[in-house]
Structure formats: C-alpha cells, structure tokens
Amino acid sequence: MHWVNAATMLVMITSGWGIYDDDVIIRGFHFSSFWRLGDWAAWSLNWHFAGMWVLVINGLAYLIYGLATGRLRERLLPIRMSDLIRTVVDTLHLKIAHEDITVYNAVQKLLYIGVILAAIAQVVTGLAIWKPVQFSGLVSLLGGFQTARVLHFVGMAAIVGFVIVHVALALLVPKTLWAMLSGGPCLAVRGEGSEGQLQQGHPT
Template identity: 55%
Template sequence: MTRISADDRLAVSQPAKAIQPAWVRIFHWINAAAMIVMILSGWQIYNASPLFDFTFSPFVTLGGWLAGGLLWHFAAMWLLMVNGLIYLVLGLATGRFRRKLLPITPSGVAADARAALTGKLRHDDLSRYNQVQKLLYVLVIVVGIVVVLSGLAIWKPVQFQWLTAVFGGYDLARYVHFICMALIVAFLVVHVALALLVPKSLRTMIIGR
C-alpha cells in the first residue's frame, strides 16, 4: 500500500497557484484573434500591390479581393487598437509589466539563450519569465506599436502627414509596416512552438492556473 506523505497531502489540498489573471487571458486571446485577422487580410491587401517579387497564396489570405481584405483589416484594426491600448494601460497601471518584464540584462539574456539552446532552461515556475522571454515580449510590444502607427500612416497619409513623414514617406511606411508584420509572424511562430513544447504554459493562459 502506497503511503502519502504530509507534503503530498498538503500539495493536493492547496489550490493551484494562479499565474495569469482573467484580464490578461481575455486581452491576450482578443489580441491574438485580431492580429491573425489583420495578418491574413494584410496579405490580401499586399497582393493587390506587392512590394517584393512574390505574393501570398489565396489559401492564406482573408477577404477574397482588395476591398474585402480592407474591410477585414480595418475591422480588426479597431479591435486591436482599443484592446491593445487598454492592455498596455492596465499592464503599466498594475505594475505587471515592471514585475514580469524587468529587469533585462545582456548577460541574463545570453545565459538564458545558452540554456535554451542546450536544453537546460527550466520551466518549473511559469509565473516568472526568463530573460529571453522578457526581451521578446518587450520587442513585440514595441513592434506592435510601430506596426499600428505605420498602418495609420499608410491608411491616412494626408490626414496624418506628420506621421507619414516620420516614416520617411508613404512608400517607406509600407516597407516598415511589412517588416513589422514579418517580425510579428516570426514571434507568433516561435511563441506557438514554445507553447506546444511546454503545454502547461498554454494551460495557464486558458484557465489561469
């Protein structure tokens, strides 16, 4: 007969530790859905006037044609902007960004990167981000802000002349917008891959524990 120790009984009796509060999970999934719609519809818009010598397959675009892509893109844009702005305000006001994303040091990033590449990075405490995660999350927030601003510069180049000028004009703003989109797609690929490799991290973003 297997005996259960006092520590085991205590672990069973205690509720699982809350890691991701409800507001974080809600904003996370809304942002994810809005970003995916924006990416797929953005590829449809790109196909109407390509910047490079390639276009995206119709199977990975949304909208069917230019006007349809624009409708989807603008609808998701407002959702992403409002949801993202509230998320940023709450993240700063509650101190979550400071607690979760700071500090970041070059030596810490290098050490955690080496540990990740050699399979030695621990995932025991999901309430704390390693420094590679911190850096990536900070960068994707910055890239997200730039992609929105460059998108506004492309959408309303006359009304937002000053903003379009900041990006070097309409044509350069399109390149900035595309590069930021590519960086976000790369982040999403890595993010999803890591979530699949560490399933409990995905569970915490669904149920919070």
Template identity: 35%
Template sequence: MKRIVHKHPLAIRWFHWINFPVLFVMIWSGLLIYWAYDPYKIQIGDYVLFSFFPDGFYKALGVPFRLAEGMAWHWVFMWLFILNGILYVGYTFMSGEWRHLVPDRNSFREAIQVTLYDFGLRKTQPPFVKYNGAQKIAYFTIILMGIGSVLTGFAIYKPVQIAWLTTLLGGYKAARLEHFVLTVGFVLFFFIHVAQVIRAGWHNFQSMVTGFEVVKPSDPERPVSQAPAPMPEPDPVSPSQPALS
C-alpha cells in the same frame, strides 16, 4: 505534494486570448491587401532569392482579387487591436505587471543564458522566474512592434490627412515597408512562441487558460521550498535524575 501557483491575472489572460484572433485577422486581411501590390523580394543583384509572395502561395490560400474585402476587415479589426492594446498597456501600469515585462540591466545576460540552454549549449538551467530575460525582451519588443504597426498603418492609410506622420516615417513607401517588416516579425514571433509553449509543456499552456500552474516538488525548473524539519523532542527527564533549574 503538488502545489498550485498563481501565474497570470485574469485581465492578462483576456487580453492575450482576445489579441490572438484579432491579430490573426489583421495579418490575413493585410495579406489580401498586399496582394494588389507586392513589390518586396530578397535578391542579390538581379537574382531574386525569394519573392513575397509567389503566385502559387496566393492561389493556394485563395487570396487573389479580394482587395476590398481585405481592406474592410483590416479597418474594423484595426480598432479592436488598438483598443485591446490600450487596455493591456493601461492595465500593466495600474496593476504593476509592467515590472515583470520591462527588461532590466540583467535581462540581456539572462537572455543569452536562456538561449544557450534552449540550444543545448549550456547545461545549467537559468533560475526559474515568471518571465526570464529572453521573455521580457520578447514581450516588451512585441508591445513596441504593436505601437509601430499602428503608427505605420495610419501613415499608409491616411498619407495625406496625416502627412506629418508619413513624412516622419520616411514617406509612404518607407512606411509601407516598415509595416510589412513588422507584420513578418509578428508571424515569426507567433511560430517561435508556439514552439516555446509546446516545449514548456501542458502546465505552461494551462496557466494561460486558468491562471494557475500545478507544480510538482520534483520539478527542477520550479523548485518547491521544503518545510523545515521538525525539531527533535527533548529526552524525558529520568525520575532518578533531578531536573536542572
């Protein structure tokens, strides 16, 4: 018989689904800003392996000459991103959800086991928990990346007014590079996260929408504890055999 397991509180689901479009607009508008000055590239000596980003990439997405538009969208959604992040972190502490997110001493070992299993290098599947070691490390890192994005964003937004922060981050150029690297990290996390959700199946996605997950008894990843077998009934006492007192 199937059972329904409560997995994600309503608040966590709201923060998750609000953050998705907000972060998307932040990255998109950031790209419009970055177009005006895009110095970053991967190169060996004088040979450029990859430039962030080719002109064809900008033209295909309609990015050129939209700097002012990008800045306007970026500043507005920055405050939504900050507000949603503060509420999320505050809720996790008040509700105790942080215990599921903060890595512990076993998380790195579990993360290695999960990674080996995902790549088919380990046959035995790690035990099912709400968040395994790899997820704890990933989600906790994303929170730190969000904080880092806000700090580096303010450092390059107000480099004179908040000069101490810009200096602390290594100067304007360093803060801008750090902001860019964090943004690339968010994009990579998004693709990996979506791939993992698809791999986990519909029920995993459904749990982030409804808060509940339907679990089958035969699902090896989510074992259902079986009810204890009923005790056998004692044999009836024969009339010819007196009962022992």
C-alpha cells in the same frame, strides 16, 4: 486579452496579406488564397479596418492595465545581460522547461517587449499609410508613403516571426498552454525533487 489579441492579430495579418497581394512589395512574392482573409482586396480591406478597432482597443486596455498595476514592469523588467546569456546557454543545452511559468526568463522578456513595440509601430505606420495626407508630417518622418508601407510590411514580418517562435515554444512547454487556457496559475508549483521549498510566484 491575450486570446482577443491572438485572434485579432490573425485577422490583421491574413487580411493584410490580402491587401498586399493587390500590389506586391517584393516582386514575384504573393500569398496564395489559402493564406488571405477576404476573397479579394475590398473584403481584405474591410476585415483590416474592422480588426484595427479591436486591436487598438484591446491593446490600449492591455497597456493601461499593465502599466497601472505594474504588471508589465514586474514581468518584463529588468533584463540582465547575465540572465540573457544563461538563458541562451540553457536553451542550447535543451533545458527549456520553465520551473515557474509565472516568471519570464531574459529572452522571453526581450521578445515580449519587442513584440509590444512592434505592435505599437504597426499602429503608427498603419495610421500613416491609411491617412497620408491628414498625417503628412508623420509620413515624412517615416521617410515617405512607400517607405511607410514597407515599414508596415516589415513590422508584420517581425510579428509573424515572433508568433512562430512563441507558438512553437508554448507547444514545447505544454504547462504554459494549460495555464493560459485556465486563466493562469496564481501559485507556483513545488519544484520536483527539490527540497520542498515553495517558490514564490509573484513578489507582491
């Protein structure tokens, strides 16, 4: 699900940049053709409206699976302020290696929840600007068509910001990459130099 989502997000973001370029929101700010999917707006739109199905179906499957199995709650909650502060302090001391990659730290939890909400918001604002007459109530709730369009752009920027941090950190902690490619660890690795105590990966 993660890699389907990663590929789809790449399609949605780069084709979105192609659509954006037809009528820019920030004057003078364009995406060069290198960054655009689709050689002009018609094909960027076709990519965008094809990708949306994969994004929504994969996203729904992820959320339903995550909620039904309790995986989302188990992995992403609770977020404690003390954990948050400790993670930030650790990171500032460049201690970013995860001893157990199956347990997310507080900052990770916050960012993962944030990006899930941003993706949901993108679907909502996307629906509003795709069908502003059929969903005119939603559009006025969002503050009008042009505001909804800007919100859709801001949502994209938030997701892109997340992706940059997410990929950079995953590359810094290569253990996680291997785990993702191989399907994830089902068992915690013994902490190095520790008293040999096994860490329980999942409180199942």
